[in-house]
Amino acid sequence: MEAPESSSNPVPQDVHSNTLESQKAGSPLVAQLRKLIFCRMLVGVSDGRFFLGVFYCIDKQGNIILQDAVEYRSTRRSPSSPMEQRCVGLILIPVSCRSSCHIECGIDEQMSLLSLNK
Amino acid sequence: MATLPAGGGGRASTPPSIPAGDQTVWADAGPLITAACNDLQDGELIHGENFSLFAAMSALEIMDPKMDSGMENSGYRSIEEAIENNVAPVPLSLDPTVDVQRTIDVIDHLISCEATWHKGHSLAQTVFSCIYLLRIERTSSHALLHSYCRITRATCNAVISVVSEARTHEEEDLFTMAYGLPLKGDGDEKCLSILNSVEETISRQLRACKVQSSKKKPLEDIEPLQKNPELEEGYCRALLCRLRFRKHYYHVLMSMRKPQGKGLELARKHVVSCLSELAYMSKSFEFLRSSSFGSYQDAIESSTTASGCRPIGFDASLNSKLSAPTPPRATHILSWKKAVEYFQKLLHDLDFVCSLNLESMLEDLLCFIVQFQKLQPDLVARAHLQLLLVQNGKLYGKEFFHDIISKALGLPELTRDKEFQKNEFIVQLGQLIVNLLKILCTNTAWQRRKLGKCLQDWSVLSLQLEMAFKREFGELTNVMVDENMCMKVSRHLLLWTEEHTYWIASRFLTLGFELELYSPHEYCMVYWYMCVVFMKLMEKMQLRVAVHSENSQRRGKKKKDHAKDQIRDAVFSSSCLLIHCYICLSEGLAMILAALHNESNTFKVASPFNGEEERFVQHFELLQKAHVPDQISYYIFKESTVNVQISSVVKENYFREAQRIITSLRGCFAGNPDKLLELQQLEQVAERNRVAINVINQIGAHDPSLRVSFEFSHHPHFAIAVIRRS
Numbered sequence: 153m154e155a156p157e158s159s160s161n162p163v164p165q166d167v168h169s170n171t172l173e174s175q176k177a178g179s180p181l182v183a184q185l186r187k188l189i190f191c192r193m194l195v196g197v198s199d200g201r202f203f204l205g206v207f208y209c210i211d212k213q214g215n216i217i218l219q220d221a222v223e224y225r226s227t228r229r230s231p232s233s234p235m236e237q238r239c240v241g242l243i244l245i246p247v248s249c250r251s252s253c254h255i256e257c258g259i260d261e262q263m264s265l266l267s268l269n270k
Numbered sequence: 271m272a273t274l275p276a277g278g279g280g281r282a283s284t285p286p287s288i289p290a291g292d293q294t295v296w297a298d299a300g301p302l303i304t305a306a307c308n309d310l311q312d313g314e315l316i317h318g319e320n321f322s323l324f325a326a327m328s329a330l331e332i333m334d335p336k337m338d339s340g341m342e343n344s345g346y347r348s349i350e351e352a353i354e355n356n357v358a359p360v361p362l363s364l365d366p367t368v369d370v371q372r373t374i375d376v377i378d379h380l381i382s383c384e385a386t387w388h389k390g391h392s393l394a395q396t397v398f399s400c401i402y403l404l405r406i407e408r409t410s411s412h413a414l415l416h417s418y419c420r421i422t423r424a425t426c427n428a429v430i431s432v433v434s435e436a437r438t439h440e441e442e443d444l445f446t447m448a449y450g451l452p453l454k455g456d457g458d459e460k461c462l463s464i465l466n467s468v469e470e471t472i473s474r475q476l477r478a479c480k481v482q483s484s485k486k487k488p489l490e491d492i493e494p495l496q497k498n499p500e501l502e503e504g505y506c507r508a509l510l511c512r513l514r515f516r517k518h519y520y521h522v523l524m525s526m527r528k529p530q531g532k533g534l535e536l537a538r539k540h541v542v543s544c545l546s547e548l549a550y551m552s553k554s555f556e557f558l559r560s561s562s563f564g565s566y567q568d569a570i571e572s573s574t575t576a577s578g579c580r581p582i583g584f585d586a587s588l589n590s591k592l593s594a595p596t597p598p599r600a601t602h603i604l605s606w607k608k609a610v611e612y613f614q615k616l617l618h619d620l621d622f623v624c625s626l627n628l629e630s631m632l633e634d635l636l637c638f639i640v641q642f643q644k645l646q647p648d649l650v651a652r653a654h655l656q657l658l659l660v661q662n663g664k665l666y667g668k669e670f671f672h673d674i675i676s677k678a679l680g681l682p683e684l685t686r687d688k689e690f691q692k693n694e695f696i697v698q699l700g701q702l703i704v705n706l707l708k709i710l711c712t713n714t715a716w717q718r719r720k721l722g723k724c725l726q727d728w729s730v731l732s733l734q735l736e737m738a739f740k741r742e743f744g745e746l747t748n749v750m751v752d753e754n755m756c757m758k759v760s761r762h763l764l765l766w767t768e769e770h771t772y773w774i775a776s777r778f779l780t781l782g783f784e785l786e787l788y789s790p791h792e793y794c795m796v797y798w799y800m801c802v803v804f805m806k807l808m809e810k811m812q813l814r815v816a817v818h819s820e821n822s823q824r825r826g827k828k829k830k831d832h833a834k835d836q837i838r839d840a841v842f843s844s845s846c847l848l849i850h851c852y853i854c855l856s857e858g859l860a861m862i863l864a865a866l867h868n869e870s871n872t873f874k875v876a877s878p879f880n881g882e883e884e885r886f887v888q889h890f891e892l893l894q895k896a897h898v899p900d901q902i903s904y905y906i907f908k909e910s911t912v913n914v915q916i917s918s919v920v921k922e923n924y925f926r927e928a929q930r931i932i933t934s935l936r937g938c939f940a941g942n943p944d945k946l947l948e949l950q951q952l953e954q955v956a957e958r959n960r961v962a963i964n965v966i967n968q969i970g971a972h973d974p975s976l977r978v979s980f981e982f983s984h985h986p987h988f989a990i991a992v993i994r995r996s
Contacts, residue, residue, distance in 0.1 A: 156350060179309035182316065185302055189318045194284055194296055197332055199341060209317035210324060212310040214303060217317075217329055224288055224339055227348040234346070235287045240340075244329040253303060254284050254296035262297035 184259060184264075185210070188255050189256045195245050196252035203243060207255065214247035345587045349404055358384075358401035358583035360412050367496040370505050372547055372582055373415050376402065376556065377512050378606050379581035380422055382574040385609035386601065387426075388616070392444050394779055395601045397426055398451050399586035406455060411599055413993075416510070417468040420461040421516045427648055428523045431533075434655035436711070445649060451589070462520065469513045476506035504557040511550035518543040522620060526654050529694035530667040534624040534658075538574040539843035542622045548614055551576070552607075572605045603723055612648075619651035623658060628666050632678045632703070635659075639710045640777070641944055644986075649713070656711035660704055671700030674992040678926035679762040680818050695738070695763060706774070728771040736762045744800040764972075765814045772807035775898045776852075779803060780987045788889070790980055791873055793989065794863035795886050801856040801894070806899045808849040815843060826954050840939060844938035851931040855959075855988050858924030859980075862963055862991060864911035865919050866978060869971035916963070916971045929953065969995075 193207040195216060221243045226233040253263030257265070281732045284296045287948055298530040310316070318835035326579040331337045338689070348354035380403075385806065400410050402419050430453070434446045494502050509806040516781040525533030537571045562577035575581055586601065613833040622642055630638065642655060661667030665674050672691045676684040684690045702724070709720040739760045780789055780799050788796050867873045880888070889893075894902065932953050939945035962978075975996050980989035 161305075179306070181302065182309050185306040186316050188299065188302075189316065193299070194288060199333070200286060201340060203332065204287060209315055209321055210303065210307070211315050212307055212312060214307045217326055218281075224285070225340060225347065228351050229347060235285065235349075238340075240330055242325070242329040244326070244331045246331065246333065249333040249798040252284070253298070253300050255299040256290045256294050257297050258294055262295055263298045265302055267297060 189258075193257040194254040194256070195250055197245060198250045198251050199249075203240070203245060205233070205243065208242075216245045216247075216250070216253070218243050218245065228253075296327070300667075304974075305633075312880070327751055334798060336420045345585060349401060349588050352401060352585055352588060353405065353408070357585065358405075358408075360402075360408055360415070362412075362415070362582060365497075367498050367501065367505075368369055370496045370509070371558075371562065371577065371579070372513070373412075373418075374505070374508055375575045375577055375579050375581040376400070376415065376583055376738065377418055377509075378575035379584060379603075380418070380736045381512075381613070382603050382606050382609040382699055383584075384426070385612040386604045387445070387605065388612065388648055390444060390602045390649075393426065393430075393448050393453075394589040395586045396603065397422065397731055398589055399584045401583045401585060401588070404452060413464075413471075415466050417461070417464040418513065418516065419457055420455075421465050421520055423453065423455065424458045424461045425516070425520055425523065426658070428520070428527075432523070432527065432657060433649060433653045436656040437708075462517065465513060469510065469517070472506050472509050472513070476503065476510065479503050498666055499694070501561055502552070504561065507550070508554040508558055511547045511554060515544055515547035515551060517615075519546060519617075521992065522617070526620065526624065528660070528662060531626070531628050531658055534626070534628075535976045538621055538624045541617050541624070544617050545614060548610055548617075550707070552610055555607075559953055571607070571636045574603050574609075575604050576606055615650065616651060619645055619647040620654060620775060622647075623651060625657045626655075632674055635665075635707075636710070636773070638709070643710070643714065643717075652711045656708055659711070661709045663704070664732055671703055672696050674767075675699055675763075676704070679759070679766055681759065681762060681982075684759065690759070694882045695731070696736055700765065702731065704728055706770075714781055716915075718778055718785060721778045721781070725771065725774055725778065725892060725896040725898055728774060729898055729938055730769065732764065732771055735760065735767055739764055761817065762814075765810055766819065769807065769810035769814060771896075772810060775896075776800065776807060776894055778893070782889070783982065783987045791882075792885055793980060794867060794873060794911065795882070796889065797856040797860035797863065798911065799902075800808065801860055802899060802902060803893075804849050804856060806851045807855065808846055811846045811849065815846065828966070844935060846932055847935055847938070851928050852988075854928035854931065855952065855955060858919070858922075858928070858956075858959060858963075859989060860911070861914050861919045861922065861924065862916075862959070862966075863980075864914040866971060867914070867918045868914060870976065872978065916967050917960070920963055923960075925956040925963070928956040929960070932956065937970070952987040952988065956991055958984070960989040962993055965993055966991075 189207055189209075191207050193205060193216070195203045195218065196206075197203065203213040203218060203221045204224065206266030207216070208219045209217040219242055221240050222237050224235045224237050226235050228234075233244045255265070290296045306316070312388060315321075323707070331342055335341060346355065352358065362376070363369045380397065380400060383399065387396040398404060398925055400419075402415060404424060406416070406419050406423065409419055430446050430448060460510035472495065475495045479494060479499065482499070483503070495505055496502065518540045518787075522537050522544060525540060527533070542744065558575075558577040563578050570578055612663065622645060626638060627634075639655070639659075647655075657908070658666065664670055664864045670691070674684060675696060676687075676690065690696060705724060705727075709717055709724060712720065739757075742756070742760070779796065834885055863873050876988055883904045888909065890902075932949050936946070966978065977994040977996055979992050981992050982989055984990055
């Protein structure tokens with residue numbers, strides 16, 4: 153892996169996690185996001201590909217790690233092109249290239265997520 | 271292109287082709303993530319219980335050009351899309367002259383790709399960057415291109431099967447990776463007949479155009495290759511040598527794979543033809559350069575085609591996303607000139623493999639492999655040698671290893687002995703020899719590591735043999751009464767195994783010089799250790815010679831056999847003498863270095879990290895673990911070098927002794943040019959070092975203006991001292 157370059161370095165750093173363990177109980181939003189760990193997540197990236205995998209980790213900058221991910225890409229430039237897929241395993245999606253992020257959930261959970269959009 | 275709004279802010283849609291599961295939907299988590307991340311502390315993570323930061327470090331980083339092979343690179347998204355956009359048209363042009371010219375460019379670029387692949391890049395990014403090869407059926411209407419693509423594919427297949435069978439490629443595992451590539455296809459077995467018929471057509475066209483130019487009436491009505499009569503001959507010739515090269519090269523590979531080395535003679539004939547076609551290819555360069563049209567590549571020297579034009583129908587990025595998610599490596603395709611040179615080298619190396627005498631004894635075979643490795647052969651040639659040596663668990667596919675051992679022991683009467691064959695030591699030793707042969711065929715870096723590791727197996731076997739020998743014959747060891755067969759075999763076996771353990775150790779140490787693993791500060795300990803190992807090796811060899819002559823005398827052999835034995839003994843003793851010469855040189859060098867270390871403060875290990883003793887351990891750990899030789903330690907090394915002075919080195923005259931031996935060896939190696947060359951090199955090393963040591967002695971090692979350095983300009987393992995005064 154490349155050496156860290158800036159504060160938006162996508163490598164997650166867990167150095168303070170122990171000391172912060174007590175503080176983070178505070179935020180309900182963090183608690184809500186924590187519940188989504190191990191749910192299936194679909195992330196779109198800026199070049200038009202999608203990655204579908206198990207939500208594994210996220211850091212403050214918003215860099216996401218997915219487990220057992222599958223890459224979906226269209227085989228043509230046209231919008232209605234068919235997609236091909238391949239397994240890519242454990243991946244790190246830096247926040248800079250993430251264009252969308254969806255989580256698989258039941259209808260009622262969707263409502264609670266949507267309420268945040270207002 | 272994308273149907274999504276960019277950025278995490280707005281509402282994003284999911285593609286309809288990726289549905290969520292039953293009873294579930296895709297809910298936009300973007301806003302929640304943004305909000306929750308705001309609440310996180312610096313350095314805080316949200317993760318599951320089984321999270322490990324270490325494992326997370328190995329995640330593939332998306333959109334990192336060095337890791338993400340699927341990254342959009344503004345090229346085509348699939349082979350089909352590229353083909354629809356006319357990237358690889360068939361025919362390559364509607365103008366027949368341009369078509370021929372472009373086909374030659376494709377052929378040339380493919381050769382460059384193939385050489386690049388052999389040099390360690392992935393098949394997908396080299397040969398299979400060719401869209402014509404990826405969709406070979408599309409070319410069937412273009413006989414010339416089709417035949418060339420087919421034979422190229424069949425050749426790649428043959429080479430992959432040799433390399434993966436030989437398993438010499440562990441370090442170069444990229445070579446055989448062909449996942450997802452259309453490497454095999456129906457009809458590839460007919461590739462030669464397709465190629466032959468195309469070759470036949472073009473040679474007729476060549477004949478026809480020659481007849482026309484000499485103003486004679488054409489004998490038969492033949493459609494020319496292309497429309498421009500001035501270029502016809504040149505193009506025909508350029509194509510013919512390329513097609514014929516492919517044909518002979520394929521024949522070389524096929525003949526070398528014949529069982530028991532039965533095709534080696536034939537392979538050598540094809541190698542000669544290949545080399546002459548390669549020479550014609552090089553000659554075609556002038557013509558193709560002058561008659562080319564199209565977009566030129568950047569620099570003439572780095573051009574991947576003879577004409578210098580950019581070839582059409584190649585796109586390395588198409589594949590990188592189709593195959594496994596390996597990081598796409600930056601692949602620099604070799605220039606066409608370099609590729610032709612590579613194939614010349616490969617063919618010379620293959621020819622050397624074919625020159626192996628399948629009757630040679632194990633000792634000679636080991637020398638042959640070492641000699642072969644001096645040519646610095648690439649993977650493909652090494653894999654061929656290995657497969658030739660060990661086939662179906664037999665040497666050359668012909669002889670069982672227990673027979674090889676019985677011959678090497680000088681006890682051919684054991685060949686049919688069932689007890690001997692089944693003996694556990696013999697079985698083990700046979701296995702060790704097979705491994706050794708395979709290791710010796712690998713690349714030198716890998717080889718050295720493996721040799722170091724296998725030393726332990728060899729020394730354990732020696733130890734077991736020695737124990738068994740003592741157990742069974744106890745006190746008899748020193749008694750030279752009429753030995754029984756069993757005892758004789760044990761003694762021979764033990765000596766032979768020990769001798770080869772030291773041979774492996776010496777190869778291990780000398781390979782370190784070739785791989786530049788030693789720094790000048792460490793030369794002293796390395797030469798000292800080499801000297802110790804060579805001494806042991808010579809001791810074992812001499813013992814073996816002694817035992818042999820003892821046997822033949824006792825047996826009262828016939829005159830003819832006796833003469834044979836004498837030749838054998840002479841060969842033995844000359845090998846012993848050569849080792850003796852190595853001993854003198856290594857001892858001399860170790861002593862010069864020790865004296866310089868003691869007297870002039872140079873060649874001292876001065877490092878903040880590890881001292882001399884640690885370096886000693888690092889370099890010789892594998893030898894020490896295997897007790898090769900026994901009871902050798904850093905303290906013994908220090909003890910024997912701590913008091914060395916230049917004057918005493920001069921007195922000892924190590925290099926004079928080496929020169930004396932070299933002179934007496936010249937006659938023994940008269941028929942062996944390789945050995946004579948080495949003697950010449952050793953002579954130079956001895957002479958220069960002898961002079962150097964005298965000069966140092968005269969100036970005085972303390973003199974601050976004295977600068978001594980060591981160079982390997984004459985022999986790969988034995989340095990010469992170079993003196994300068996500042």
